[in-house]
Amino acid sequence: TRRSSDLYEGNLEHYFRITMSHATNLKHPYHNFRHIFHVMWLCYAACLFYRRELSPREMRNLLIAAIFHDFNHSGRTGDDFFNIEVAVLALRTYATEEDRPYLGEIEALIRPTEYPYKVDVSTLSLAGQILRDADSSQALSVAWVQQIIFGLSSEMSVTPVKVFEMQEGFLRSLRFATEWARETFTQEVIEEKIAEAKAYLTIIRGE
Numbered sequence: 001t002r003r004s005s006d007l008y009e010g011n012l013e014h015y016f017r018i019t020m021s022h023a024t025n026l027k028h029p030y031h032n033f034r035h036i037f038h039v040m041w042l043c044y045a046a047c048l049f050y051r052r053e054l055s056p057r058e059m060r061n062l063l064i065a066a067i068f069h070d071f072n073h074s075g076r077t078g079d080d081f082f083n084i085e086v087a088v089l090a091l092r093t094y095a096t097e098e099d100r101p102y103l104g105e106i107e108a109l110i111r112p113t114e115y116p117y118k119v120d121v122s123t124l125s126l127a128g129q130i131l132r133d134a135d136s137s138q139a140l141s142v143a144w145v146q147q148i149i150f151g152l153s154s155e156m157s158v159t160p161v162k163v164f165e166m167q168e169g170f171l172r173s174l175r176f177a178t179e180w181a182r183e184t185f186t187q188e189v190i191e192e193k194i195a196e197a198k199a200y201l202t203i204i205r206g207e
Contacts (some may be wrong), residue, residue, distance in 0.1 A: 043063055
């Protein structure tokens with residue numbers, strides 16, 4: 001069993017520096033620094049869970065894909081194809097020499113994160129499923145009011161109340177592909193978040 005300190009090949013310091021120096025979306029309402037690195041952190045947690053199934057190289061590819069999946073995101077809703085192309089261009093621009101032989105594999109992890117999802121998650125590799133699950137679980141984070149309610153309402157140009165109203169439908173439609181995500185974000189966790197969103201709405205509406 002590999003230790004958590006040497007799960008994946010090398011380190012990712014280069015990509016942290018690149019993100020801090022070159023990413024244009026770090027201060028966006030939702031697709032921001034926190035979203036990028038929260039998704040990466042969740043993918044790292046999944047790497048721990050699947051340390052016997054994923055190789056160090058596969059883990060490194062996954063973590064790099066997590067960092068770049070929304071790199072330079074426009075901060076606007078609409079056709080996400082453009083955002084994916086921009087993210088892939090950034091990956092190609094800033095990838096290290098050691099990672100360039102694996103660009104095709106990393107891009108293949110990034111592209112299915114285009115939203116609304118166009119690729120059936122069941123057709124993805126384990127790493128691809130992890131990234132999709134990590135990306136779609138953001139409404140279940142502790143910072144969901146700031147990130148989801150206020151962040152997405154700004155990027156979608158709707159009121160925060162409207163995003164509160166959308167939560168139950170979105171959360172009930174969540175279908176996680178990986179055992180890691182299903183154990184981390186159980187149905188009980190989802191129901192608790194739905195109840196929390198309803199409680200907010202009750203207070204807002206004065207019911």
